[in-house]
Amino acid sequence: MADPVPATALQMRSLVTPDQTVELSLASVEVPTPGPTEVLIRVEAAPINPSDLGILLARADVLSATIVGPSDSPVVTMPLPDAVMRLMAGRVGISMPIGNEGAGTVVAAGSAPAAQALLGKTVAAAAGGGMYAQYRCVDAMFCLELPVGTPAIEGASSFVNPMTALCMVETMRRENHAALVHTAAASNLGQMLNRLCVSEQIPLVNVVRRPEHEDMLRSAGAAYVCNSAAPRFAADLTAALKETSATLAFDAIGGGRLASQILACMEAAASTSGGSTYSQYGSAVHKQVYIYGSLDPGPTELTRNFGFGWGVGGWLLTTFLGQIGLEGIARLRSRVAAELTTTFASTYTGEVSLAGALTLDALTAYSRQATGQKYLMRPDL
Amino acid sequence: MADPVPATALQMRSLVTPDQTVELSLASVEVPTPGPTEVLIRVEAAPINPSDLGILLARADVLSATIVGPSDSPVVTMPLPDAVMRLMAGRVGISMPIGNEGAGTVVAAGSAPAAQALLGKTVAAAAGGGMYAQYRCVDAMFCLELPVGTPAIEGASSFVNPMTALCMVETMRRENHAALVHTAAASNLGQMLNRLCVSEQIPLVNVVRRPEHEDMLRSAGAAYVCNSAAPRFAADLTAALKETSATLAFDAIGGGRLASQILACMEAAASTSGGSTYSQYGSAVHKQVYIYGSLDPGPTELTRNFGFGWGVGGWLLTTFLGQIGLEGIARLRSRVAAELTTTFASTYTGEVSLAGALTLDALTAYSRQATGQKYLMRPDL
Numbered sequence: 001m002a003d004p005v006p007a008t009a010l011q012m013r014s015l016v017t018p019d020q021t022v023e024l025s026l027a028s029v030e031v032p033t034p035g036p037t038e039v040l041i042r043v044e045a046a047p048i049n050p051s052d053l054g055i056l057l058a059r060a061d062v063l064s065a066t067i068v069g070p071s072d073s074p075v076v077t078m079p080l081p082d083a084v085m086r087l088m089a090g091r092v093g094i095s096m097p098i099g100n101e102g103a104g105t106v107v108a109a110g111s112a113p114a115a116q117a118l119l120g121k122t123v124a125a126a127a128g129g130g131m132y133a134q135y136r137c138v139d140a141m142f143c144l145e146l147p148v149g150t151p152a153i154e155g156a157s158s159f160v161n162p163m164t165a166l167c168m169v170e171t172m173r174r175e176n177h178a179a180l181v182h183t184a185a186a187s188n189l190g191q192m193l194n195r196l197c198v199s200e201q202i203p204l205v206n207v208v209r210r211p212e213h214e215d216m217l218r219s220a221g222a223a224y225v226c227n228s229a230a231p232r233f234a235a236d237l238t239a240a241l242k243e244t245s246a247t248l249a250f251d252a253i254g255g256g257r258l259a260s261q262i263l264a265c266m267e268a269a270a271s272t273s274g275g276s277t278y279s280q281y282g283s284a285v286h287k288q289v290y291i292y293g294s295l296d297p298g299p300t301e302l303t304r305n306f307g308f309g310w311g312v313g314g315w316l317l318t319t320f321l322g323q324i325g326l327e328g329i330a331r332l333r334s335r336v337a338a339e340l341t342t343t344f345a346s347t348y349t350g351e352v353s354l355a356g357a358l359t360l361d362a363l364t365a366y367s368r369q370a371t372g373q374k375y376l377m378r379p380d381l
Numbered sequence: 382m383a384d385p386v387p388a389t390a391l392q393m394r395s396l397v398t399p400d401q402t403v404e405l406s407l408a409s410v411e412v413p414t415p416g417p418t419e420v421l422i423r424v425e426a427a428p429i430n431p432s433d434l435g436i437l438l439a440r441a442d443v444l445s446a447t448i449v450g451p452s453d454s455p456v457v458t459m460p461l462p463d464a465v466m467r468l469m470a471g472r473v474g475i476s477m478p479i480g481n482e483g484a485g486t487v488v489a490a491g492s493a494p495a496a497q498a499l500l501g502k503t504v505a506a507a508a509g510g511g512m513y514a515q516y517r518c519v520d521a522m523f524c525l526e527l528p529v530g531t532p533a534i535e536g537a538s539s540f541v542n543p544m545t546a547l548c549m550v551e552t553m554r555r556e557n558h559a560a561l562v563h564t565a566a567a568s569n570l571g572q573m574l575n576r577l578c579v580s581e582q583i584p585l586v587n588v589v590r591r592p593e594h595e596d597m598l599r600s601a602g603a604a605y606v607c608n609s610a611a612p613r614f615a616a617d618l619t620a621a622l623k624e625t626s627a628t629l630a631f632d633a634i635g636g637g638r639l640a641s642q643i644l645a646c647m648e649a650a651a652s653t654s655g656g657s658t659y660s661q662y663g664s665a666v667h668k669q670v671y672i673y674g675s676l677d678p679g680p681t682e683l684t685r686n687f688g689f690g691w692g693v694g695g696w697l698l699t700t701f702l703g704q705i706g707l708e709g710i711a712r713l714r715s716r717v718a719a720e721l722t723t724t725f726a727s728t729y730t731g732e733v734s735l736a737g738a739l740t741l742d743a744l745t746a747y748s749r750q751a752t753g754q755k756y757l758m759r760p761d762l
Contacts, residue, residue: 051661234692292689308700313693318662
């Protein structure tokens with residue numbers, strides 16, 4: 001706390017250039033003085049989430065990277081294919097800061113009581129990016145004060161994944177479903193959702209792709225785990241859907257036929273539940289899949305062999321938060337704070353410094369997005 | 382009106398047999414005596430809608446038909462492929478009547494005043510199938526009395542298409558969209574929707590597949606017509622979407638990439654509307670496509686290059702009617718009655734008798750579902 005705040009500090013940047021490259025670098029920027037309601041955070045830990053990778057890498061292939069410059073200030077350049085370049089049209093020439101969330105120590109604060117109250121405290125924050133930096137100035141209202149003694153690392157992922165898990169459950173309730181399906185269920189988020197559903201006694205059907213992930217989730221109390229790579233997948237999933245009556249799925253994968261398979265199994269589960277007569281339009285049960293990630297960026301293929309009571313759509317945390325409003329957000333955030341080291345705990349595969357993140361080894365490791373692996377940015381290292 | 386009601390009469394039937402065929406025939410059934418609130422209709426005209434073809438043909442290929450029996454009582458048999466047979470599992474062994482709607486003369490009525498009031502009148506009815514028959518007994522509440530002097534033919538299609546067109550507009554309003562997109566827009570339904578939107582001053586983007594259909598709709602007052610077979614389709618559609626701010630589409634085709642293209646063009650229109658900064662999640666505008674038909678039964682392919690604010694789903698008239706309730710239905714039905722020969726008029730390519738419908742020539746003609754072509758069943762011929 002006694003460390004003097006420097007005049008300038010490092011901030012990671014990603015720039016798509018007109019000549020079809022993306023350039024990653026560390027900019028030396030002026031450290032801002034907090035406005036009346038703001039606090040200056042010395043960032044100590046920020047997770048590398050898929051949403052951060054989207055901005056950082058601009059869909060470039062890290063294997064094509066060339067890196068120049070000194071090891072404490074490397075510049076990474078990667079070419080962008082035509083198709084990707086079209087998608088990036090809106091950000092050409094804009095040097096973008098990165099990092100949706102993180103945690104650290106408040107080293108300066110504005111005059112407002114809410115800001116002053118945080119001085120010297122360890123806080124987590126999510127406020128529109130820019131946490132991959134040594135210092136970040138944010139409004140005090142976006143900060144979550146961590147319990148005394150909690151290291152910044154434990155609060156780094158206190159927003160994106162916890163709020164996503166909670167909002168999946170909120171969506172389920174608002175749209176009158178009784179249970180959930182989740183794909184890529186062995187991810188950090190998936191494990192969190194599993195703990196949340198176990199504690200709330202919400203039936204959750206976990207879909208994974210590897211046997212070891214089945215075991216891991218079952219050890220964590222999951223009652224339903226289906227392996228999409230197993231030959232019995234359709235039968236297993238249908239049985240689980242019938243038992244749970246789950247008619248809502250959240251899919252992190254996006255591409256391919258998984259969403260379609262889930263809808264078809266939901267329809268099969270609804271049709272065998274008996275009582276209804278034949279209809280060419282299928283069961284009267286509404287079946288919904290929300291795609292919230294894009295681990296497979298290929299097209300989503302829907303075979304439409306599941307009647308007419310179905311929907312598939314994009315799902316975005318920020319859009320949903322807009323729907324539940326400030327009061328709803330506050331309620332969810334206080335729940336996160338109370339269970340940060342239990343229900344909403346995250347684990348990390350490795351840590352990288354700002355400069356260390358811009359090496360080929362590190363880029364290759366954290367860009368892989370292997371299920372259950374997550375890296376932590378440590379701007380203080 | 383003075384014709385005596387016979388003891389038995391003909392009713393068309395479709396039966397999926399355990400040995401993987403579908404069998405079409407004319408059953409001789411007892412003519413029922415109406416219950417207190419029922420009326421007996423001598424059916425004079427019933428349209429052959431896609432929904433009727435679904436039940437009648439059970440997705441069989443009419444070119445594989447063999448027809449036996451006398452010309453006034455033919456029996457058509459068509460084999461069903463394995464994949465189709467699986468979809469038909471729920472109706473094997475059930476001899477199904479066909480015909481969702483139709484019109485004719487009330488020749489007998491129950492004792493209730495509502496039933497008695499219809500005696501001798503020409504009525505249109507839609508009440509759960511079975512209108513491809515010489516006589517059909519239905520509850521008086523399902524009947525729409527046609528204005529005096531209106532021939533039954535003009536009331537035959539007074540339910541499915543008019544209510545679908547009206548409910549598309551209702552859906553638009555309930556889900557807060559400002560304008561509509563419709564595919565297969567040159568169909569009878571499409572022409573009806575165009576007239577409805579012209580009269581209500583709702584911007585409608587008509588998507589067709591042939592130049593002659595463009596002209597036809599423009600002559601009928603359509604301001605926006607885009608040809609999906611034209612090289613300029615994406616540019617034309619985006620321009621029309623930008624002008625109209627249409628963010629809701631009804632798609633009759635289902636298979637292929639058209640739904641995805643529409644979403645991508647909606648996103649392009651939203652993104653060029655200016656004001657917003659770059660987001661990897663796309664625009665904040667919610668874009669929706671409802672698939673209500675399946676002219677292309679192949680898979681729907683979504684490229685997901687339209688951000689995260691999107692939905693695709695099945696849309697079914699009966700489900701929607703359940704949402705707006707009896708009062709809503711009554712309101713829409715009286716509008717249909719008032720504009721049956723104007724906004725909601727249908728035209729027919731040809732007429733077939735019950736027995737005439739079961740000939741190879743007729744089957745081939747009406748099963749083609751060519752845009753703008755529609756056949757009329759005439760059980761009184």
